[in-house]
Each structure stands twice: as C-alpha cells, then as structure tokens.
Amino acid sequence: MNRMYRVLVLLAVLFVSLLPCLAQEGPLENTQPKDITPEEIIKRFAAKEKEFKEAREQYTYRQDITVTVLDSTAGTSDNTGNDSKPQYREVFDVLFDDKGHRIENVVFAPQSTLERGGLSLDEGDIQDFRHRLPFVLTSDEIPEYNILYVGQQQEDELRCYVFDIAPKQIVGKKRYFQGRIWVDDHDFQIVKTYGQAVPEIRDTKKKGKEEHLYPKFTTWRQQIDGAYWFPVYTRADDTLHFNLSDIHIREIVKYEDYKRFGSSVKIIYKGEQSPKADEKDQKKPEQSTPPQK
Numbered sequence: 001m002n003r004m005y006r007v008l009v010l011l012a013v014l015f016v017s018l019l020p021c022l023a024q025e026g027p028l029e030n031t032q033p034k035d036i037t038p039e040e041i042i043k044r045f046a047a048k049e050k051e052f053k054e055a056r057e058q059y060t061y062r063q064d065i066t067v068t069v070l071d072s073t074a075g076t077s078d079n080t081g082n083d084s085k086p087q088y089r090e091v092f093d094v095l096f097d098d099k100g101h102r103i104e105n106v107v108f109a110p111q112s113t114l115e116r117g118g119l120s121l122d123e124g125d126i127q128d129f130r131h132r133l134p135f136v137l138t139s140d141e142i143p144e145y146n147i148l149y150v151g152q153q154q155e156d157e158l159r160c161y162v163f164d165i166a167p168k169q170i171v172g173k174k175r176y177f178q179g180r181i182w183v184d185d186h187d188f189q190i191v192k193t194y195g196q197a198v199p200e201i202r203d204t205k206k207k208g209k210e211e212h213l214y215p216k217f218t219t220w221r222q223q224i225d226g227a228y229w230f231p232v233y234t235r236a237d238d239t240l241h242f243n244l245s246d247i248h249i250r251e252i253v254k255y256e257d258y259k260r261f262g263s264s265v266k267i268i269y270k271g272e273q274s275p276k277a278d279e280k281d282q283k284k285p286e287q288s289t290p291p292q293k
Helices: 002-018 038-056 123-132
Strands: 059-072 087-096 102-108 147-155 156-167 175-184 190-198 217-224 228-241 246-260
Touching: 038 147, 038 156, 038 228, 059 123, 059 228, 123 190, 147 175, 156 190, 156 246
Parallel strands: none
Antiparallel strands: 059 087, 059 246, 087 102, 147 156, 156 175, 175 190, 190 217, 217 228, 228 246
C-alpha cells in the first residue's frame, strides 16, 4: 500500500508539473475587438502591468531554475563515463531583510556541468532568468516597442487579445523581449508570453568565440491572491545553432510559494485597497495558496 501511495503521489506531481504544457489553446481568430480599440487595450494592460510590477515587488517567492543540455554536436566530454545530462541548477528565495530591502537567498546551487555539453551561461542568461522570462511590459516601456494586434484566442477558460511585440531599436547593452503576448479580455493583464530575449550576438567570422544565443521560451501566469497574474512556470525547448555546434537545451523555471510581505505597503487593485495585514502579519509574510505548476 505504501508503495502504491508513493506511485500515485509521484504521478500526481508529474501531472501538475505538466499542466501548463497541457493548456487548451484555441485557434487564432483574426477578428477585431468589440467596443474597444487595440490602442485602448494596450493602454489598459500597460497600466495593469505597472501595477503588477509594483505589487510583485512586495511578494516573497521561490525561483527554481534548471537548464539541461539534451543533445550537442560540440563533442565535449568529462571522460568519466558519466551518462547524466549536462545541467545547471539554481534554487533561490526572493525575500526581504530586517530593513525591508529585497534580497536573494540561494538554497541550492550544485556545480554546473553544462560545459560537458559545450555550453556555458553568460550574464545575459542570468539576467534573463530574473527579468526577461517573467516578462513585464509597463506603460513606461511601451514607447520602446512596436506592438501589433493580431487577433483573439482562447487559452483554457480565458478569452485573450493577442499582440506581437518587438523593440523599435536596440539601445546600448540593454536587453529586450521579442515575441507574442496574450492579454485577458476581462482583467486586461498579460497571462502568457512566448518569444525570445534579444539581442543575440553572433560570430560572423565563424570562430565561435563571441556568440551569445538564447532559446525561445513560453511563460505562463496564474492569478495570485485573486488579483494579479504572476508568472508561475517558464519552459524553453530549443536548439541553439552556434557556428561550431548545435546544442539542444531545455530550460524549466518555476516560481513558487508567493506570499505577500506584511508591511505598510498599500496594494491597490481595481481602485480598492487590499485589506491591511494585522500586527502578526506585519512580522512575517502572509500565507497564500501555492500556485500550480
């Protein structure tokens, strides 16, 4: 019975982890929105994104990152006969210190073995894990992007407006997002993104020394505390075509256990202030329902 119970629990965990991949997606409909213009939709979701960004800064959560080389033509090896896939893993908690400053506390970070697969992470990858994968497009950033309305699509129970976005220009060393976003037609919040962090750097001299390529990814969001759609799961499965090799990688990023930090910060949603935390809650984060992955 104990063995059967463990098997059932394992299957349940596996099913929950695959929920984003099993999401029911309808066909893209090239229809114009009713009673609202695409420009008004952009204005509304950008304002919501700004609220979302400020609200998420008041939450603690755990971020779990796994990057695995599935296949590589790089021809590297550690000569140990190790058959495990080359992998990078990092788990960290985003918290607040006793002065209310936002900090990261790494709880698990074994030595990376990606080099066995001919891959290494650069600063762009690390910044993407923090900022580009949980992509936010606020009213402050709208002027930097070309935004094209492409239609409407059903995502599970949500009816969504769909937009393609791309940076108008690359300024300095700043990184951007290029791809597609899905905006819920009720709350006017981004609920899903698909695309890639840009720019990439390619070695035109084919020496393979200065190439920085990044995979296409999908990030799903989930409504937390009945208010904001926070990122909960990112998945990338892509082949990076370097001059000297092709490397097939998979990235899985989970954002778990969101808890609102109990402070005097006011979170406004739909024009109303969320209930104030009591004194006990002000000493520790408020418990919320863990998001599904």
